[in-house]
Amino acid sequence: MTLEAKVRRRLGSLDLDVDLEVAAGETVAILGPNGAGKTTLLRCLAGLEPVDAGRIALDGVAWDDPGAGVFVVPEQRSVGFGFQDYVLFPHLTARENVAFGLRSRGATRGGARRRADEWLARVGLADVAGAKPAALSGGQAQRVALARALATDPKVLLLDEPLAALDAATRGEVRRDLRNHLGEFPGVRLLVTHDPIDAATLADRLVIIEAGRIVQTGSLAEITVRPRSRYVAELVGVNLLVGVARDREIELEGGGALVAPSAATGAVFAVVRPQAVALHRERPAGSPRNVWPGRVAGVELLGDRVRVRVDGPPALVAEVTPAALHELGLVEGAAVWISVKATEVDVFAD
Amino acid sequence: MPWLVGLLGLLGFALVVLPLIGLLREASWSNLWSDLGTPQAWAAIKLSLVCSLWATALALVLGVPLAWVFARVEFPGRSFVWALTVLPMVLPPVVAGVALLDAFGRRSFVGARLYDWFHVQLTFSTAGVVLAETFVAMPFLVITVEAAFRALDRRYEDAAVTLGASRWTVFRRVILPMAGPGIAAGAVLAWARALGEFGATITFAGNIQGRTQTTPLAVYLLLESRPEVATALSVLLLGVSVTVLALLRRRWLARA
Structure with a gap:
């Protein structure tokens, strides 16, 4: 039908x-x-x-x-x-x-x-x-x-x-x-x-x-x-991750974990806006709770912004400025550190 | 100036209330029931009830579809047809009576045919009273029900048709019940108007006791010969009006 x-x-x-x-x-x-x-x-x-x-x-x-x-x-x-x-x-x-x-x-x-x-x-x-x-x-x-x-x-x-x-x-x-x-x-x-x-x-x-x-x-x-x-x-164009929450920690399907701003239990969706994903050459010091290494899988130009696909786990899309792209030398295959502040992770109970 | 406004307002209120007080003062309360029970008064009351209920029923059967057409169907000359339909609301009742005579009288263009073909004579008959009352009362129902139809959210009809309801089922099971309070209000209003009808009735149907002499006509006639009975009937009609107002209070007074 x-x-x-x-x-x-x-x-x-x-x-x-x-x-x-x-x-x-x-x-x-x-x-x-x-x-x-x-x-x-x-x-x-x-x-x-x-x-x-x-x-x-x-x-x-x-x-x-x-x-x-x-x-x-x-x-x-x-x-x-x-x-x-x-x-x-x-x-x-x-x-x-x-x-x-x-x-x-x-x-x-x-x-x-x-x-x-x-x-x-x-x-x-x-x-x-x-x-x-x-x-x-x-x-x-x-x-x-x-x-x-x-x-x-x-x-x-x-x-x-x-x-x-x-x-x-x-x-x-x-x-x-x-x-x-x-x-x-x-x-x-x-x-x-x-x-x-x-x-x-x-x-x-x-x-x-x-x-x-x-x-x-x-x-x-x-x-x-x-x-x-x-x-x-x-x-x-948001990153939607599926996982199981225990307290503030979310164990993600497909590997990796995220720390959320508030506690939850059971199956959840975590949403991370690409603008909230930061990319670094070196492991960042300081406040971000969610830091993990990855590799650039693809770069996409979209108007005055660049969308960068990074493998993880977890894999995400980050949105950066063309200047940052240049500065960080983000080409396919480049090793990067990915960071997301806990406050930028929106959690929805499934 | 506020005192002047207050004074004029008070005078306006007095203008409405003083006659009502007068009527209640004149009424001989101890004899009220026996006065209403005199043969002429009782006949008028019965006739009024029968005729006004028939007029209300007719106004419902004819007026609800008419209101629906005005609320939902676009056609050329719609506002002109609407104006003609509600004209009886502002037409002097005696003119309505003359107009009815000119249309349905024994020798008029419709009335003559009714008599020739069906041997129906409306003038000086109870049916004539019903016709006159319907003529003046139906517009009240039409505008009230039209407003109720217009106020309905069209999406209820949409929901009903997507559920497989035919147009008739939609009308019967969704529109009528949802517009129910408006239709009831229109019917009560039309009934009250029909009950108080005087000018068109006496002009078209005459003043024959037991056949066309409704309560208002009886009041007018009895005022000379039996003023106490006329007053008793007036008190009765006032009581009905107050009841109607109470029934419709949610619709109107809530807005005040």
């Missing part, structure tokens, strides 16, 4: 022109700044907005093809849509919200109710089935919205900023659950986010759009190493 989309859509100052192909079993994250056209793209895929030109098709069957005069209305597309702030029906209970799609698609009252209860149990909310959305916490509302979108067994799941409305405390937990549910969903999975951590942890492939155009696609690792623009570098 494959979703093919060529979306051309003009809306106010937005001029969206995106070609995208997503296969079943793959999770694609669309990243971009506000107004880049991310939400509009999802709305076009769901049929909430028509495309001006282009074609949207699932397994070769057109959903929207203005050239051929085809437009399948949203209620006829097999899409589960997660809205940014969930848009749960306020007059219905959590159970009725989840049952809504099943009822609309012809399930009996009892059948829909049973299926809704099953879904609520799957997202761990069996005990709030009778509660109205106003009584739910942000994390609970997110789960109800996810259950509602999945309950109709759609072929395509579209999630618009699924975690943006959550506070930092619940975000990690909800993100982990969401990843599990995404993993169990067999269809096409597409999510919009502006958070590279969400994108990297939930998606197999990142698609970055800026002003209505795709500027880069790839895994976070690929993009971190070689961001195509200053903007992409700032948005997603």
